[in-house]
Amino acid sequence: MSEPTAPEPEETAPSAEELAERKMRFLFALRSKGVTDQRVLGAMERIDRGLFVRNIFAGRAYEDMPLPIACGQTISQPSIVALMTQALETSPRDTVLEVGTGSGYQAAVLSCLVRRVYTVDRHRRLVREAEGLFRALGLPNIVALAGDGALGLPDQAPFDRILVTAAAEDPPGLLLSQLKIGGIMVVPVGQSDTVQSLIRVRRLESGYDYEELRPVRFVPLVEGLASD
Numbered sequence: 602m603s604e605p606t607a608p609e610p611e612e613t614a615p616s617a618e619e620l621a622e623r624k625m626r627f628l629f630a631l632r633s634k635g636v637t638d639q640r641v642l643g644a645m646e647r648i649d650r651g652l653f654v655r656n657i658f659a660g661r662a663y664e665d666m667p668l669p670i671a672c673g674q675t676i677s678q679p680s681i682v683a684l685m686t687q688a689l690e691t692s693p694r695d696t697v698l699e700v701g702t703g704s705g706y707q708a709a710v711l712s713c714l715v716r717r718v719y720t721v722d723r724h725r726r727l728v729r730e731a732e733g734l735f736r737a738l739g740l741p742n743i744v745a746l747a748g749d750g751a752l753g754l755p756d757q758a759p760f761d762r763i764l765v766t767a768a769a770e771d772p773p774g775l776l777l778s779q780l781k782i783g784g785i786m787v788v789p790v791g792q793s794d795t796v797q798s799l800i801r802v803r804r805l806e807s808g809y810d811y812e813e814l815r816p817v818r819f820v821p822l823v824e825g826l827a828s829d
């Protein structure tokens with residue numbers, strides 16, 4: 602039988618200076634990756650990523666890296682969240698659809714910038730946990746729903762902006778059809794497990810304009826509702 606080990610000393614809460622320093626480093630990392638939009642930087646400063654990573658990786662929440670969350674999914678790298686939000690060119694009156702709630706972090710950031718955010722995930726558990734955080738943070742303009750986000754939300758459409766945070770082989774047609782004329786969709790496109798391309802689609806009076814932004818890597822967009 603092994604000896605009982607002494608309990609770990611309790612971690613002390615970071616001091617005000619440590620918190621300020623951590624925030625400064627976090628924002629510096631975003632700027633150095635090309636995030637220039639002050640509204641986006643302000644939203645990223647306001648929403649504490651640490652609240653959205655509630656597992657053994659919590660201590661790394663302020664580093665610029667993706668981290669595992671429940672249901673085998675990931676919370677995206679903060680610089681990618683910021684660059685995708687910037688690419689979406691939001692304005693305060695927009696209604697936005699996010700596909701892939703995950704931890705809820707991206708939706709929380711968006712909620713600081715637009716009128717209303719609808720966010721959909723195929724895992725009910727992720728939706729439930731994200732809703733709890735939105736409530737705790739007092740973010741009343743987010744509606745989180747469980748469902749297959751590739752189908753969009755026909756009852757709430759059309760949207761000013763659509764952000765897809767899981768990779769599709771092509772921009773999903775139903776989502777394109779739920780974009781307003783003049784609207785913008787940002788979506789990672791490509792096979793899973795390879796490098797994908799982040800694409801920005803603008804809906805024109807007739808047709809769509811596609812622009813390739815950067816290589817990215819996301820979990821795949823999967824059809825249908827998950828069992829959890």
Ligand code: SAH
Pocket residue numbers: 674675676677700701702703704705706707708721722723724727748749750751766767820821822823824825
């Ligand atoms: N935006 C998230 C990270 C998304 S990870 C954040 O800020 O934390 C990708 C998410 O897409 C996963 O949670 C996965 O469950 C979800 N997803 C994959 N396919 C989906 C689909 N068809 N409909 C809705 N959500 C989907």
